[in-house]
Amino acid sequence: MAEYSAFSLLKNALTGNRDWKPAWRKPDPKPSYDVIVVGGGGHGLSTAYYLAKEHGITNVAVVEKGWLGSGNVGRNTTIVRSNYLYPQSIRFYEHSMRLWENLSHDLNYNVMFSQRGILNLAHTPAQFDDYARRGNAMRHGGGDAELLNPDQIARLYPGLDVSASARFPVVGGLLQPKAGTARHDAVAWGYARGADRRGVDIIENCEVTGFLRDGDRITGVTTSRGEIRAAKVAVAVAGSTGHVMKLAGIDKLPIESHLLQAFVSESLKPILPGVITWGGGHLYVSQSDKGGLVFGGDLDGYNSYAQRGNLPLVEEVMSELLAMFPAFARVRLLRSWGGVMDMSMDGSPIITTGPLPGMYLNCGWCYGGFKATPASGWCFAHTIARDEPHEINAPFTLDRFHRGILIDEKGQGSTPKLH
Amino acid sequence: MVDQLSPLGPVWRPGSHGNFAAGVGVVLSETQPGSIVQVAAWPGEEKSLMAVIRTVAGLALPDGAGGGVFTEEKAAFGFAPGKFLVVDQAEGLFATLSAAITSEVGTVTDLSHGRTAICVAGPKAEWVLAKFFAIDFSLVAFPAGAGRSTVHHDIFAQIQRTGASQFDLYVFRSFARAVWTALCHASEEVGYEVQ
Amino acid sequence: MLINCPYCGPRDLSEFSYQGDGNRTRPDPASTNQAEWNAYVYDRTNIAGDHNEIWQHAGGCRAHLRVTRNTLTHKIISVGFARDERHKKPHGHRRSGAHS
Amino acid sequence: MSPRRSQTGGRVDRMRTIRFTFDGRPFTGHAGDTLASALLANGVTLFGRSFKYHRPRGVLTAGIDEPNALVTVLHGDVREPNIPATMLEIYDGLTVVSQNRFPTLAFDVGAANQLGGKLLGAGFYYKTFMGPVFGPLKGTRFWMFCEYFIRRAAGLGRAGIAKDPSRYERMNAFCDVLVVGSGPAGLMAAKAAADSGARVILAELEPKFGGAANWSGETIDGMAAAEWASTMVRDLKARDNVRLLPRTTVWGYYDDNAMAALERVTDHKSAPGKGEPRHRHWTIRAGSVVLATGAFERPLVFPGNDRPGVMLASAAERYANEFGILPGQKVALFVNNDAAYRAASTLRKAGAEIAAIVDVRGEISAAAQEIADEGGGELLRGHAVVATEGGKHISGIKVQKFDLANGALSGEARHLDADCLLVSGGWSPVIHLASQAGLKPEWNEALQAFLPPKPTQNWVGAGAFNGRFTTAEALTEGLAAGLSAAGSTGGTDSVPEVEAPALDPHPAPVFEIRAKGKAFVDFQHDVTADDVRLAYKEGFVSVEHLKRYTTLGMATDQGKTSNVPGIAIMADALGKPIPDVGTTRFRPPFAPVSLGALAAERYGEVKPERLTPMHDWHVENGAIMYTAGLWYRPMIYGLAGETVEQAYVREAKTTREAAGIVDVSTLGKIAVQGPDAADFLDRVYTNMFSTLAVGKARYGLMLREDGIALDDGTTWRLGNDDFLMTTTTANAGKVMQHLEYLLDVVWPELKVRLTSVTDQWAGAAIGGPRAREILASCVTGTAVDNDTLPFMGIVHGEIAGAPVMICRLSFSGEMAFEVYSGAGHGVHVWEALIEAGKPFGMVPYGLEALGTMRIEKGHVTGAEIDGRTTARDLGLDWMLSKKKPFVGSMMMDREGLADEDRVRLVGVIALDNRPLNGGAHIVEEANESEPRNSIGHITAVCYSPMLGKYIGLALVKGGKKRHGTRAFVSDPLRKRFGPVEIVSNHFFDPEGKRMHG
Numbered sequence A: 001m002a003e004y005s006a007f008s009l010l011k012n013a014l015t016g017n018r019d020w021k022p023a024w025r026k027p028d029p030k031p032s033y034d035v036i037v038v039g040g041g042g043h044g045l046s047t048a049y050y051l052a053k054e055h056g057i058t059n060v061a062v063v064e065k066g067w068l069g070s071g072n073v074g075r076n077t078t079i080v081r082s083n084y085l086y087p088q089s090i091r092f093y094e095h096s097m098r099l100w101e102n103l104s105h106d107l108n109y110n111v112m113f114s115q116r117g118i119l120n121l122a123h124t125p126a127q128f129d130d131y132a133r134r135g136n137a138m139r140h141g142g143g144d145a146e147l148l149n150p151d152q153i154a155r156l157y158p159g160l161d162v163s164a165s166a167r168f169p170v171v172g173g174l175l176q177p178k179a180g181t182a183r184h185d186a187v188a189w190g191y192a193r194g195a196d197r198r199g200v201d202i203i204e205n206c207e208v209t210g211f212l213r214d215g216d217r218i219t220g221v222t223t224s225r226g227e228i229r230a231a232k233v234a235v236a237v238a239g240s241t242g243h244v245m246k247l248a249g250i251d252k253l254p255i256e257s258h259l260l261q262a263f264v265s266e267s268l269k270p271i272l273p274g275v276i277t278w279g280g281g282h283l284y285v286s287q288s289d290k291g292g293l294v295f296g297g298d299l300d301g302y303n304s305y306a307q308r309g310n311l312p313l314v315e316e317v318m319s320e321l322l323a324m325f326p327a328f329a330r331v332r333l334l335r336s337w338g339g340v341m342d343m344s345m346d347g348s349p350i351i352t353t354g355p356l357p358g359m360y361l362n363c364g365w366c367y368g369g370f371k372a373t374p375a376s377g378w379c380f381a382h383t384i385a386r387d388e389p390h391e392i393n394a395p396f397t398l399d400r401f402h403r404g405i406l407i408d409e410k411g412q413g414s415t416p417k418l419h
Numbered sequence B: 001m002v003d004q005l006s007p008l009g010p011v012w013r014p015g016s017h018g019n020f021a022a023g024v025g026v027v028l029s030e031t032q033p034g035s036i037v038q039v040a041a042w043p044g045e046e047k048s049l050m051a052v053i054r055t056v057a058g059l060a061l062p063d064g065a066g067g068g069v070f071t072e073e074k075a076a077f078g079f080a081p082g083k084f085l086v087v088d089q090a091e092g093l094f095a096t097l098s099a100a101i102t103s104e105v106g107t108v109t110d111l112s113h114g115r116t117a118i119c120v121a122g123p124k125a126e127w128v129l130a131k132f133f134a135i136d137f138s139l140v141a142f143p144a145g146a147g148r149s150t151v152h153h154d155i156f157a158q159i160q161r162t163g164a165s166q167f168d169l170y171v172f173r174s175f176a177r178a179v180w181t182a183l184c185h186a187s188e189e190v191g192y193e194v195q
Numbered sequence C: 001m002l003i004n005c006p007y008c009g010p011r012d013l014s015e016f017s018y019q020g021d022g023n024r025t026r027p028d029p030a031s032t033n034q035a036e037w038n039a040y041v042y043d044r045t046n047i048a049g050d051h052n053e054i055w056q057h058a059g060g061c062r063a064h065l066r067v068t069r070n071t072l073t074h075k076i077i078s079v080g081f082a083r084d085e086r087h088k089k090p091h092g093h094r095r096s097g098a099h100s
Numbered sequence D: 001m002s003p004r005r006s007q008t009g010g011r012v013d014r015m016r017t018i019r020f021t022f023d024g025r026p027f028t029g030h031a032g033d034t035l036a037s038a039l040l041a042n043g044v045t046l047f048g049r050s051f052k053y054h055r056p057r058g059v060l061t062a063g064i065d066e067p068n069a070l071v072t073v074l075h076g077d078v079r080e081p082n083i084p085a086t087m088l089e090i091y092d093g094l095t096v097v098s099q100n101r102f103p104t105l106a107f108d109v110g111a112a113n114q115l116g117g118k119l120l121g122a123g124f125y126y127k128t129f130m131g132p133v134f135g136p137l138k139g140t141r142f143w144m145f146c147e148y149f150i151r152r153a154a155g156l157g158r159a160g161i162a163k164d165p166s167r168y169e170r171m172n173a174f175c176d177v178l179v180v181g182s183g184p185a186g187l188m189a190a191k192a193a194a195d196s197g198a199r200v201i202l203a204e205l206e207p208k209f210g211g212a213a214n215w216s217g218e219t220i221d222g223m224a225a226a227e228w229a230s231t232m233v234r235d236l237k238a239r240d241n242v243r244l245l246p247r248t249t250v251w252g253y254y255d256d257n258a259m260a261a262l263e264r265v266t267d268h269k270s271a272p273g274k275g276e277p278r279h280r281h282w283t284i285r286a287g288s289v290v291l292a293t294g295a296f297e298r299p300l301v302f303p304g305n306d307r308p309g310v311m312l313a314s315a316a317e318r319y320a321n322e323f324g325i326l327p328g329q330k331v332a333l334f335v336n337n338d339a340a341y342r343a344a345s346t347l348r349k350a351g352a353e354i355a356a357i358v359d360v361r362g363e364i365s366a367a368a369q370e371i372a373d374e375g376g377g378e379l380l381r382g383h384a385v386v387a388t389e390g391g392k393h394i395s396g397i398k399v400q401k402f403d404l405a406n407g408a409l410s411g412e413a414r415h416l417d418a419d420c421l422l423v424s425g426g427w428s429p430v431i432h433l434a435s436q437a438g439l440k441p442e443w444n445e446a447l448q449a450f451l452p453p454k455p456t457q458n459w460v461g462a463g464a465f466n467g468r469f470t471t472a473e474a475l476t477e478g479l480a481a482g483l484s485a486a487g488s489t490g491g492t493d494s495v496p497e498v499e500a501p502a503l504d505p506h507p508a509p510v511f512e513i514r515a516k517g518k519a520f521v522d523f524q525h526d527v528t529a530d531d532v533r534l535a536y537k538e539g540f541v542s543v544e545h546l547k548r549y550t551t552l553g554m555a556t557d558q559g560k561t562s563n564v565p566g567i568a569i570m571a572d573a574l575g576k577p578i579p580d581v582g583t584t585r586f587r588p589p590f591a592p593v594s595l596g597a598l599a600a601e602r603y604g605e606v607k608p609e610r611l612t613p614m615h616d617w618h619v620e621n622g623a624i625m626y627t628a629g630l631w632y633r634p635m636i637y638g639l640a641g642e643t644v645e646q647a648y649v650r651e652a653k654t655t656r657e658a659a660g661i662v663d664v665s666t667l668g669k670i671a672v673q674g675p676d677a678a679d680f681l682d683r684v685y686t687n688m689f690s691t692l693a694v695g696k697a698r699y700g701l702m703l704r705e706d707g708i709a710l711d712d713g714t715t716w717r718l719g720n721d722d723f724l725m726t727t728t729t730a731n732a733g734k735v736m737q738h739l740e741y742l743l744d745v746v747w748p749e750l751k752v753r754l755t756s757v758t759d760q761w762a763g764a765a766i767g768g769p770r771a772r773e774i775l776a777s778c779v780t781g782t783a784v785d786n787d788t789l790p791f792m793g794i795v796h797g798e799i800a801g802a803p804v805m806i807c808r809l810s811f812s813g814e815m816a817f818e819v820y821s822g823a824g825h826g827v828h829v830w831e832a833l834i835e836a837g838k839p840f841g842m843v844p845y846g847l848e849a850l851g852t853m854r855i856e857k858g859h860v861t862g863a864e865i866d867g868r869t870t871a872r873d874l875g876l877d878w879m880l881s882k883k884k885p886f887v888g889s890m891m892m893d894r895e896g897l898a899d900e901d902r903v904r905l906v907g908v909i910a911l912d913n914r915p916l917n918g919g920a921h922i923v924e925e926a927n928e929s930e931p932r933n934s935i936g937h938i939t940a941v942c943y944s945p946m947l948g949k950y951i952g953l954a955l956v957k958g959g960k961k962r963h964g965t966r967a968f969v970s971d972p973l974r975k976r977f978g979p980v981e982i983v984s985n986h987f988f989d990p991e992g993k994r995m996h997g
């Protein structure tokens, strides 16, 4: 019997819920491993899981400086989509989408992946064409996309201001039906449990404070819980990339750490069927299963490792949300928070071997890495196991910036705060 | 000469509005100066530039960031390092200043059409302006004559205090109608009069 | 966050526009050193701690400021005009000219 | 038995009756009542249903910490859900409905969830609903099917979809000292700071200032505490340097003492005054802050502790003293500390019978003992409540002996009648604001409470906030805090005398009574003590995991009453001290804030409108307006019965055949002035400007630092040191910032000034074969013939008395001129041109015709310069000077940007004579059903009146090499597939004969 099922729930309910096991063990670090994954976020955990599952590498430790999932995986707006423009991106995120679609089964853990669709609103004919370009690119890359007119949109989203008198009237929208949301914490916990059950050591409260090296080669890490050696050290620390890589002597990277705030309203009865974004600025909103409106917008716009933002952005986001849904003026903000984003110079990620021998790097997720969690771990595991990228992540190199082979979805160039 | 057309158009509604039962909180007006000129000194030339302003416009600018002066007809204030806005109810100031300021000293830019001047006056002027700008309008922090550059979201504004409870706002002409509408809206609560 | 503009005084964050890492030096316009250019355009120190950065007082005097700010706490340690800092640098920068 | 209003007492205005409805039933209350107090006065104790099990719930508190009594306020169609009844001041016409119940509050089918019991424990949904691995419900479908029902059961109130007509505003304030909270500590602090001359703001979330003084029943300075508070408030009100903000919750502590506060300006009124905002969003920039936010009382965790009729002791005291309400006739108390004894005394004096005081402690202070002695009722020391009895309201309790040392229960359970149970589990200082900066609060063992962290910002604390739970201490600390915040070294003020029973502020360390039955920790989210233990068992032991796994503290009250008990239970399970578990992270807002308030003045008008000088003319003359960024621009000037396509085709055709005029005032315009201006332009443009003669203009292209195209436009040399640069409408701001950065940061040695003069000039472009004649007929002061005004030449003249500057340049490809006049003269000049054009058949044209003509000419704009293309991609390599470096020159040739396989600008012609769409892709294969292998996309389309065909510009791999070849437009999104010919982007008059005339 699967460890988790309706039946096991019932059985445990009858026995007073006495027999549940910890979702993952709390082992002390061993002196050495085949692979150390630095960072117990979604990507680190899925990397460990796929190392074990796809490559049979189970002598793996995931070291996490705080509590598991305390980074961005535990604080994102949970949007999963693959509505990209460039073929490289479409291929990667479509791969992720396929993994998502079977993830709860694969992990025997309900990650509540719900394909409720994402709708991008367009407010000028030029923007509508731009979305059509992207939607068509998706269709040419094997993805799903549809264009909706304002009537169709109004029917999907009652309460949305589709009036012609709106400051930025809705002229149409791009819908990706397959997109949706997943329960962010469950993704971390599900991967952790999956990896744990396959033998991976998940070590919390274990901060990497330095790297062990043999000449140029990385041979392990020093941590707040002692030295740990490994043949391979894979870094997947998202917002902390700059800081952690400095510990390895890499002083500069095409990454800036920026602050992204997110917001949740009080619980409401269902009012938003899916994810919807506003094109007059930058805003995305959906409703959690608990009923809170979960939403966010732009970065605060300055380098930060603080996980905590400031008011101007809060006000900006609210004004945009209400431009869409004027009725929400009387809905109340319950909580706001911030995460540290590893913004890359073209807005696309990096999954690569190196930059030092014995090291592997996974970063540059900007604010879109949650949806990538399965594919990122899957590709990173491949890259670590085989010492070369899979063709799906081959374009996402570290040297592409200098070489000018950019994957700049937004066309913003090397201004990370604009991606 | 042809008169300048006000950008306020249909939103300019003279008279009293809003909750003025208990008196008018602010008086809003468009001052329509004939000349709005930006002069800017190269670093080190600020003093010579201020001297020219004194000779040409008869305005003795005080030293210090944001310093300014005003008379019935004219006004000048610093709003950025080495940069001043000089305003005259009469036209022609751009030509006079251009003639007087050499390229060794600085530059002169005509903004007579590019900026709209709005005056907010009255006991609630500080209160109304504080709804828009994150600067301290109290007299201690913002003395009479002084200038400030600030912004309300997308709308950039240069503001000179021209009285204990009077401010002149210079905003981009294309935004003037939006600013005016917003000012009227924000003033309703205290009652306002458009002159 | 309040940034103390040397001209305007302390002003709210909403008046400023972040212009990025202040540790970057733009190569001489005539430089043909590709690596230098690449580094200028793409590489960032991204310090977790006191960070040297450029802000423009875009909603104020529009001057660019060189700010030292702690990226862990957001505490601002120092502010000055970016142009002054630049003047203090040992090498003046050549005017542009033809490739040599 | 039920609560009722006592004959006297309280500070509601019994002379003023207020009518409101709850779930359709009419009720009355008095001015000064909250919905909670008014309903209690009417004997109502069932207020709502809990989140998960839909348990009946009453009111637990009297304030902002209320987890249970949440209601929805209706204003016609406009709904406001999840409002604590304890914070809702009643007014005539108030309409309230209960929530999270179906069909009624009393009979709710959702209550069946309770039967799920242990099945629905914390995190049950992670363990099931994965569904079958095959069949129609495979994969995510099954979960989505279940989710549908889960979502409907969850959620609390229902939001509406009708637009809220209210007004919201923001306010910026500056002060030396912001005092948050107006209890004894806050009032003292405000006065002390004000006395020392500081500018003070005092914010209080309640309608009345005074905090605990309003209901403590103590004596301060020989007056009733409430009286003392009123005196203080009168004194403060009279001062110029003090601003009092009632109904104002300070909810956010942001960097550098930027404090966010929400003032509920008119929520308590039947109708707002003229122009009055409903909520005002304050940003208060305070030199220093005094945090005097008091403390929240905590409930105890025991089976049945959520039954309506169970209430915090301090809340009951408040209902009695402030509202003249007896929450029950026969009141029992269950406490672990002294403070609640005062409540017993208060209620007894107000006329209630005290059934019993159940105290977990064996020993109590003399003061408490004294109160118990005078109170009648039994004092059961060393006892605990192990159950409550009753249905939707409490009718009795069960009590057992309790051993404080080990938490063991013993002896027979005894029944006691009670229609109200007051609980007190100690106090938690309101440290939320101080903790928002992220530092950890500090546990105080004696007080069994988390005290504020060390300051990281400029604040001082005072009173109960600091864990100083007596009024005397609050006053002393308030005075000191006020002085220190104001930077004053000493005042002459003395601390007022307090008369109060000498109760011991230290509670016994008891949080939970472990007996059989559901014992609630988080009332709103139905998190039980067993849920906490389940989380422990499954390894969710970090306090953050505990929170996320059980949702403890994630409800609308953010665990104000429940977090500490939950942490204590986890600590107990772990066998660790409470501080080792720690608190979860505090975040703004301290209490929920309306989104409308945060959008403030932007609610209803998210962005300002930007208008050209000729805007009104366009609208009056039939233009349909487009938004272009913040600007509005004419799309077409349609005639009656015309389609958009017919209109723009007519406009473009007329322009090419006679003349047309278009408003180009939105182009970005930057004055570039100074002796180094020409040098600077050479550096930032890819082509040369230093060689440009005065009185001439040149087309220029700028790259970004990374070598990608940034913007294009013409720059006019008006004087030796004086240039007028134009940019595209969309990029004006971006270009300005780019140039300012270079000048200020990179080349400060250059003497160049940049000024935005976009708004200074009105621009009208007039083009077509008759354009020159039209101009000649209305311009004075200059000739406009070929010699005086050659291509790219500039002249100055007048039109109808207004000075103008004319440059002969062309976007349409026609003989064309841009006429610039002062913006204030824009309409005047425009109308004169329109008048002059009449005899020549000139039409005004909009963006569609402009686009059509530029596509025919193959010019690029934002759709092609999209931040991803290089100069070469756009066919603009001819503009890349080899004689000088320029911004981007070293980066534009990198391998990825020089790649032959990149998309390049071409023209496309629809071979099936059907319209094309922007955003359509181009493919080589005639395979409509399986879109794949895109080789590029269409950027802009039109019907070309000159070619009589549907044409477009496209970025296609191979570019020029494909000229003359065929491909297909593939636009599956709009179901458009068909053959196209790829041609040069210069469709029309490629030699430019027409514009050179």
Ligand SMILES: Cc1cc2nc3c(=O)[nH]c(=O)nc-3n(C[C@H](O)[C@H](O)[C@H](O)COP(=O)(O)OP(=O)(O)OC[C@H]3O[C@@H](n4cnc5c(N)ncnc54)[C@H](O)[C@@H]3O)c2cc1C
Pocket (backbone or CB within 6 Å): A038, A039, A040, A041, A042, A043, A044, A063, A064, A065, A066, A068, A069, A070, A071, A072, A073, A074, A075, A076, A077, A078, A079, A080, A206, A207, A208, A209, A236, A237, A238, A239, A240, A244, A260, A261, A262, A296, A338, A339, A340, A341, A365, A366, A367, A368, A369, A370, A371, A372
């Ligand atoms: C507010 C917000 C909203 C977002 N919304 C979305 C969205 O809607 N859709 C989407 O796809 N993406 C979204 N994202 C982005 C997404 O969450 C991230 O890109 C993604 O989670 C990053 O990967 P991760 O999960 O591995 O990162 P993290 O969870 O941040 O993992 C990195 C881990 O490394 C640990 N670490 C750091 N330094 C060390 C060290 N020295 N030693 C040991 N461990 C260390 C950290 O503690 C952390 O747990 C959002 C992000 C935020 C913050």
Ligand SMILES: NC(=O)c1ccc[n+]([C@@H]2O[C@H](COP(=O)([O-])OP(=O)(O)OC[C@H]3O[C@@H](n4cnc5c(N)ncnc54)[C@H](O)[C@@H]3O)[C@@H](O)[C@H]2O)c1
Pocket (backbone or CB within 6 Å): D180, D181, D182, D183, D184, D185, D186, D203, D204, D205, D206, D210, D211, D212, D213, D216, D248, D249, D250, D251, D292, D293, D294, D295, D339, D427, D430, D433, D462, D463, D464, D465, D469, D470, D471, D474, D505, D590
């Ligand atoms: N154990 C005990 O007996 C005990 C415990 C706590 C308090 N008290 C009593 O409470 C009083 C303490 O005085 P005090 O002044 O410290 O506290 P207080 O509770 O009298 O006042 C605090 C005030 O701050 C307000 N407030 C809280 N957060 C706010 C926010 N974010 N924005 C705006 N207002 C906010 C509250 O509404 C309240 O009015 C004394 O009278 C004391 O006896 C007793």
Ligand SMILES: Cc1cc2nc3c(=O)[nH]c(=O)nc-3n(C[C@H](O)[C@H](O)[C@H](O)COP(=O)(O)O)c2cc1C
Pocket (backbone or CB within 6 Å): A074, A075, A076, A077, A078, A184, A264, A288, A290, A292, A294, A307, A334, A335, A336, A337, A338, D544, D553, D554, D555, D558, D584, D585, D587
């Ligand atoms: C999708 C999502 C939904 C959330 N819903 C709630 C909620 O209903 N209640 C709540 O208190 N917090 C909610 N949060 C916010 C978390 O409490 C928390 O603030 C966030 O995960 C960041 O962690 P931190 O605040 O501990 O740094 C939600 C967060 C996310 C990402």
Ligand SMILES: [Zn+2]
Pocket (backbone or CB within 6 Å): C005, C006, C007, C008, C009, C057, C060, C061, C062, C063
């Ligand atoms: Zn400034």
